[in-house]
Amino acid sequence: MYKETVYSAFNLLMHYPPASGAGQHPQPQPPLHKASQPAHGVPQLSPLYEHFSSPHPTPAPVDISQKQVPRPLQTPDLSGFYSLTSGSMGQLPHTVSWFTHPSLMLGSGVPGHPAAIPHPTIVPASGKELQPYDRNLKTQAESKAEKEAKKPTIKKPLNAFMLYMKEMRAKVIAECTLKESAAINQILGRRWHALSREEQAKYYELARKERQLHMQLYPGWSARDNYGKKKRRSREKHQESTTGGKRNAFGTYPEKAATPAPFLPMTVL
């Protein structure tokens, strides 16, 4: 099974090799707002890749009126949203994600909201559902740190690529019979680079709206709040994986790819 997974991913990557060489991170694309053509270095699609590539239809203008959709006063049915990859966003990628994305499911988690339903971005730090208070287990011995750890965590809003991954993951899994997320994410990363500016713009716009909404819902929240809540691998290991190289004698990573300037279309205001 694992072999199949590896072979599948390998075949796909061989047909759509990294722009900057095997094992390397693709070179950052020029800022999209500066490029009128697909970024330099983006390889032409092979027939195989074309098979996997499923360009989005020309995006319809984002319907801002979606914001006005009445908020549910009862527990929202999250099934559609958590089965997002099986349908909702895939079918209505240009309008629905605003309302169906986990962190955008309004009507819950808003302080003082009558529904008092936890917002989907709010999860226990453990990542598991909150359980009723257990008197038998809770003692004074429970450390303050542990209590802190069990406080609900407000997640970061998803960026454009994360929104894209969420929408396309199921499709890649179905097409490639892959299940391993690391391999799937590699494929999605290459697909992302192969998207047109317009297609990417759609996701940048969704991400921008999500950030705005997140700020409105949680005015005092900072990404720093979640720092240290995940145990991270060693820095050196992470750097080697993200730069494709080891630290030099100066302790730096000379080939660190610069982050392309974000593309912030002003089409919807």
Add this chain to the structure above:
DNA sequence: TCTCCTTTGAAGTGC
């Protein structure tokens, strides 16, 4: 059970 892997982008930190 927990962490890593793997991707991009946003945001935080440190100098």
Add this chain to the structure above:
DNA sequence: GCACTTCAAAGGAGA
């Protein structure tokens, strides 16, 4: 202002 770090999602693999 730049370079670097962390965290968002996902689920299999391995310790």
